[in-house]
Amino acid sequence: MGSIVRAVARVVLGAGLLFAGIGHLTFAREDFVAQVPQWLPLPVDFVVVASGIVEIALGLALIVLPRHRVAxxxxxxxxxxxxxxGNIEQFVSGTDAFGLNSDLARGIRLLFQPLLVIWALxxxxxxxAWRERRALTHRQV
Structure with missing residues (x-):
């Protein structure tokens, strides 16, 4: 049962990344521009497009490549x-995007970013896999 829940969570995460990636390239482009740090020495549009392509690729990979899911x-x-x-930039600069029009809303969103990391892992x-490999290494020592 746990593996089914995990697989569904992986596919949902993949679908979310696909949606966000498509948004980077189309309907939410301006909102994503608001998140590009001003100090980044790259053209803003390049960062938005490139990160959108990466999100689409990761979303597809999460959905259609379960054999390589750990990597x-x-x-x-x-x-x-x-x-x-980018999330920090939006918070610090007070930029409104994605309906986040207050410091509280931007701060809450920023706090949720680590949850996405945990969800992916x-x-x-x-x-x-990391814990199992670590336990095996400790047993061998």
Missing amino acids: IGWVTAAFFMAVIP WSTGAWR
Whole structure:
């Protein structure tokens, strides 16, 4: 039963990434522009498009490549970590986007970003694989 729940959570996460990635390229582009840190030495539009393509690729991989789910889980978690500066930028600059029009709303969203990291690691079994490998290493020592 746990593996079914985990698989459903992985597919839901993948669908969410697909939706967000498509949003980067179409209907939510301006909102994503608001999250690009001003200090980043890359063109804003490039960052929005590139991160959208990455989200689409990760979303598809989570859904259609379950055999590689552990590796995909680590990459997805790393991606969620990599976009935290964008969430911080939106909070610090007070930029309204995605209906987040108050510091409280932007702060709450920022606090949820680590949950996406945990979701990626748990739903793909990456966390479990890491713990098992670590326990095996400790037994061998």
